[in-house]
Amino acid sequence: MCQNLKQLTPVDLNEVWETEPQHFTPWLAKEENLTLLGKALGIELELEAQEVNVGGFRADILCKNTVDDSWVLIENQLDTADHRHFGQILTYAAGLDASTVIWIAKTFRREHCAMLDWQNRITDERYRFFGVEMKVWQIEDSPRAIQFDVVSNPNDWVRGVSQDTQRVANQEVSERQQLMRKFWTGLREYMNDNNSSVNCPAPTTRGYLRFGIGRTDFFIHTRLASSSREIGIWLYTQGNDAEAHFRLLEEQKEDIHNEFGETLEWYELPENERSRVCLNKEDTDPLNENDWIHQYEWFTAKLERFNQVFRPRIQALNAADWIPEEDNEQLAEP
Known part of the structure; x- marks a missing residue:
C-alpha cells in the first residue's frame, strides 16, 4: 500500500x-x-x-x-x-x-x-x-x-586504546585488564545497538563501570567479580547528605521492590560516607566470553530498571525531610 x-x-x-x-x-x-x-x-x-x-x-x-x-x-x-x-x-x-x-x-x-x-x-x-x-x-x-x-x-575509544597500548608496552596492563576493557566495550556496543535509554560511558580496564543517574552524589557501578562468579549493579549515594538520602530511599523500600519486581540488598556504610543498594546475579562468570551476550542483556535490562525506579525518586529527595531517630525521640518527650 x-x-x-x-x-x-x-x-x-x-x-x-x-x-x-x-x-x-x-x-x-x-x-x-x-x-x-x-x-x-x-x-x-x-x-x-x-x-x-x-x-x-x-x-x-x-x-x-x-x-x-x-x-x-x-x-x-x-x-x-x-x-x-x-x-x-x-x-x-x-x-x-x-x-x-x-x-x-x-x-x-x-x-x-x-x-x-x-x-x-x-x-x-x-x-x-x-x-x-x-x-x-x-x-x-x-x-x-x-x-x-x-x-x-x-574519541574516547581511540584515546583509551592508545593509552592502553602504551601501558602494554610498559607492561602496566594485565591480560585481565585488557579483558575488562573488551567486556565493557561490548556492553557499550550492545546498549547502543539496542537503543537503550541509559547512556553507557566509555569503557575502562577496571572491573567496574560508573554510570550517572541524574544527580550529583549518586551514581551506579556495574561490576564484574570473577572470584565470586557474579556480576552486579550497585547504586551509591555519597556526600554530606548520604545518610539522609539513603534513609529517605529506604523508607520507600517496599514500593521500590514492588515496582522493580525484585528484592534488592540495602547497605548503609556511614563510616565510608556512602551507602548502596545492590542487585547481584550469581553463578555468572564474567571471564566466560561465550556468556557475555547474556550478561549484556541482563546489565541492560536491569540498568534501565534502576533508572526507571530510582531516578525520579532520587531527583525528588530533600535531605531536610529526614529526621534522625534521636531527634524523633526528643520530639516525643513530654
Missing part, C-alpha cells in the same frame, strides 16, 4: 528563540532539554547555574557531569560558530575549571571543527570538547522537533 509520506522542513532557529540569552539558554537549561542534549553526547548533565560570571564575561550554562562530578561548560550560539566564541569558551573553561566543553551553534565551519578536534588530540582524557549543531524540524503543522548533531567530539 502506498504511504502518503510528508517532508521534513527546517525551521529557522530565530523563529523558535528570538535571542540566545533571554530565550534559548533558559530553554536549554530546563531538565528535560539538558537530558536531550546529554543523550546526544552520552553525558549525564545536572544544571548548576546560568549566566555565570567569569571575570568580566558571562558563561551561558554551567553543569555537573553526574558520573564523575566534574564541571561542564555549555556555550550557545543561534548563528554560525565564530572565532570570538571559541576564545570565550577557552576563557570560561579556564576560569571555571571545566573538564568538558560543549559548544552549540547553528552551523560549524570546517576550521572550527578542526580546532575542537585539535583540542581533543592535545589534551588528556580528563578534558573533552564537543561541537554540536542544532536543528529544528517540522512536518507541515506538526509540533517542532529539536535535533542535536555532534560534529566534533573526543
Whole structure:
C-alpha cells in the first residue's frame, strides 16, 4: 500500500528563540532539554547555574557531569560558530575549571571543527570538547522537533586504546585488564545497538563501570567479580547528605521492590560516607566470553530498571525531610 509520506522542513532557529540569552539558554537549561542534549553526547548533565560570571564575561550554562562530578561548560550560539566564541569558551573553561566543553551553534565551519578536534588530540582524557549543531524540524503543522548533531567530539575509544597500548608496552596492563576493557566495550556496543535509554560511558580496564543517574552524589557501578562468579549493579549515594538520602530511599523500600519486581540488598556504610543498594546475579562468570551476550542483556535490562525506579525518586529527595531517630525521640518527650 502506498504511504502518503510528508517532508521534513527546517525551521529557522530565530523563529523558535528570538535571542540566545533571554530565550534559548533558559530553554536549554530546563531538565528535560539538558537530558536531550546529554543523550546526544552520552553525558549525564545536572544544571548548576546560568549566566555565570567569569571575570568580566558571562558563561551561558554551567553543569555537573553526574558520573564523575566534574564541571561542564555549555556555550550557545543561534548563528554560525565564530572565532570570538571559541576564545570565550577557552576563557570560561579556564576560569571555571571545566573538564568538558560543549559548544552549540547553528552551523560549524570546517576550521572550527578542526580546532575542537585539535583540542581533543592535545589534551588528556580528563578534558573533552564537543561541537554540536542544532536543528529544528517540522512536518507541515506538526509540533517542532529539536535535533542535536555532534560534529566534533573526543574519541574516547581511540584515546583509551592508545593509552592502553602504551601501558602494554610498559607492561602496566594485565591480560585481565585488557579483558575488562573488551567486556565493557561490548556492553557499550550492545546498549547502543539496542537503543537503550541509559547512556553507557566509555569503557575502562577496571572491573567496574560508573554510570550517572541524574544527580550529583549518586551514581551506579556495574561490576564484574570473577572470584565470586557474579556480576552486579550497585547504586551509591555519597556526600554530606548520604545518610539522609539513603534513609529517605529506604523508607520507600517496599514500593521500590514492588515496582522493580525484585528484592534488592540495602547497605548503609556511614563510616565510608556512602551507602548502596545492590542487585547481584550469581553463578555468572564474567571471564566466560561465550556468556557475555547474556550478561549484556541482563546489565541492560536491569540498568534501565534502576533508572526507571530510582531516578525520579532520587531527583525528588530533600535531605531536610529526614529526621534522625534521636531527634524523633526528643520530639516525643513530654
